[in-house]
Amino acid sequence: MTSILIKGGHVIDPETGMDGLFDIVVENGTIKKVEKPKGKRKSAKGKGKSPQPELIDASGRIVTPGLIDMHVHLREPGHEYKETVETGCLAAAHGGFTTICCMPNTDPVNDNQSVTDYILKKAGMAGTVRVRPVGAISRGLCGEGLADFGELKAAGVVALSDDGNPVMNAQLMRRALEYSKGFDLLVIAHCEDRDLTADGVMNEGTTATRLGLPGIPNAGETVMVARDIGLCELTDSPLHIAHVSAEGSVQLIRDAKARGLPITAETAPHYFSLTEGAVMDYNTNAKVHPPLRTAKDTDAIRLAIADGTIDVIASDHAPHTSIEKDVEFDQAANGLIGLETSLSLSLQLVEKGLIDLNTLVAKMSINPARILNLTHVGLKPGNPADLTIIDPEKKFTIDVNTFRSKSRNTPFNGWNLKGKAVLTMVGGKIVFQED
Ligand code: DOR
Secondary structure: OOEEEEEEEEEEEOOOOEEEEEEEEEEOOEEEEEEOOOOOOOOOOOOOOOOOOEEEEOOOOEEEEOEEEEEEOOOOOOOOOOOOHHHHHHHHHHOOEEEEEEOOOOOOOOOOHHHHHHHHHHHHHHOOOEEEEEEOOEHHHOOOOEOOHHHHHHHOOOEEEOOOOOOOOHHHHHHHHHHHHOOOOEEEEOOOOHHHHOOOOEEOOHHHHHHOOOEEOOHHHHHHHHHHHHHHHHHOOOEEEOOOOOHHHHHHHHHHHHOOOOEEEEEOOHHHHOOHHHHOOOOHHHOOOOOOOOHHHHHHHHHHHHHOOOOEEOOOEOOOOHHHHOOOHHHOOOOEOOOOOHHHHHHHHHHOOOOOHHHHHHHHHHHHHHHOOOOOOOOOOOOEOOEEEEEEEEEEEOOHHHOOOOOOOOOOOOOEEEEEEEEEEEOOEEEEEOO
């Protein structure tokens, strides 16, 4: 029997309501006990008792349920030069995540059982964090016909999305919402009106004009959020809005929630940490879809995180290499990596007093679990020992050269931050530990 004692940490678990000093006993990969610290343990020497547990000193640290990132691009199959399931999982563990959901825009697209099987097999071989694939809404992400949701559900997907592409056809989206309900699968909407975003490459406004780049208006997102809220109302089917970036979207989601619609929403750290100014020197690492917006939008996103309009913080980890990024701005791929910076950037919201730690932990673990119907989450006896230990005081500088991800496309390189994951445990196994 393997036994681990995580001692003296400040346990924050919004699932059980625990917020205080507790010891956690892990046995054979499962949480055995969560109890008030008992002081110094007596040695079992000479008593002929079971061997002493492995001790993890968590004093001065925060212990949370394993963090869950519900929006990640792993690039395998098809674009293994950007990221593989294995390297993505290592990056996740390094960033404090125990479970990640991977989007279906791979090559081939994850719109069928064999691709889902393949990803799950690779994740099993990697043996680090848990991978929960998201299946495609439309076959080949082409927006023309629905994928086989029953087949995808049986293969193990936890949600459906055409992320990267909008479902432009409203009738198809309606059918997706109706059909997914029968399989208890959440639809995750990438809200973008392609007729409005057209050939835009950054946020529309004076910065785009100054840089001579075609812009993307906020309406490129809000029009689609409004449509999908309408379809959610029509079908009464749960809908999750991905990567919210615009003030108008926040207002629509807040209003839809107030009317009792089954809507949830997520944003990513770059939408509350950066504005469109980040692309000022044509920095392609800050080129992302939806684009970075204005300070008015980032303020609205922060407020929406604080008041609960936005339920989840997800990284939208989107690896690209220098082949796709070290090119003219309008030619560069959209997206930035986030698995290894997401927690630390999000902790800034706590540092600035916008939310408390409990709220942050909820948005990065318990809320995604509830939204996706993931079970056995939280630091409860009997649950798998999936947990994250955070050092809230650790000051460090983001250095891409320390990343486990294969890609380097982050606009946050060189940022000085405080607070990071120092240990990640999945099913009782330590998959990352800070030196
Ligand atoms: O910037 C983005 N990159 N937005 C998306 O929706 C997709 C993602 C990717 O796959 O690279």
